[in-house]
Amino acid sequence: MTDDAQLAKVTAAQAHLEQARIGLHDAVTAARAQHTWAEIGDVLGMTRQAVFKRFGSPRDPRTRATIDAAQVTLDLIDTTERVFRLIDAGDYDVLAPMMTKDTAAVLTRDLVLDTWARVVADTGNLTNCRDTRLELPDGTPVEAGETIRGTLIGRSLLDCDAGQWVGRVAYDANRNITGLHVVPPNHGPLLF
Secondary structure, eight states, X not given: OOHHHHHHHHHHHHHHHHHHHHHHHHXXXXXXXXXXXXXXXXXXXXXHHHHHHHHOOOBOTTTOOBOOHHHHHHHHHHHHHHHHHHHHHTOHHHHGGXXXXXXXXXXXXXXXXXXXXXXXXXXXXXXXXXXXXXXXXXXXXXXXXXXOOSOEEEEEEEEETTEEEEEEEEEXXXXXXXXXXXEOTTOOOOOO
């Protein structure tokens, strides 16, 4: 098989995958008219919350307009990387207002910057954030443009001068930070 034929197979498989995603979304939308999120979740092997976050149509409570999931996804990916750049720059004053009040009370300036100082002492300063993505709390990846609602996790590989870490940011439904993790790439189970 030629290289072009192999690439054509990849292109065709990608097109089939996209058609399947659209078909699944349409099927869930149709089923929702007569079934609960829990029933649909049982069929898909997902929780009702995960199904709603993936297929529901959340509306902004202030305007009742449908939330633009694609833009929210892109914004939170950018925000996740920004969070770690702010921490590396020691700019807690910009970071703190991005957190909920309760989170800022726990993740104080001293705690965040002292923790990051230990990271820097081990591996040097942040050089790059990459492979940043959003996940549901259960680890299910969120695809760009998916309708999402509720808690989301931003995950980024943090390249430092002499090592690598995984940075995780938990966001609530209002897109405020509710938690931060900086862990080794081979980390075990986490709180979020």
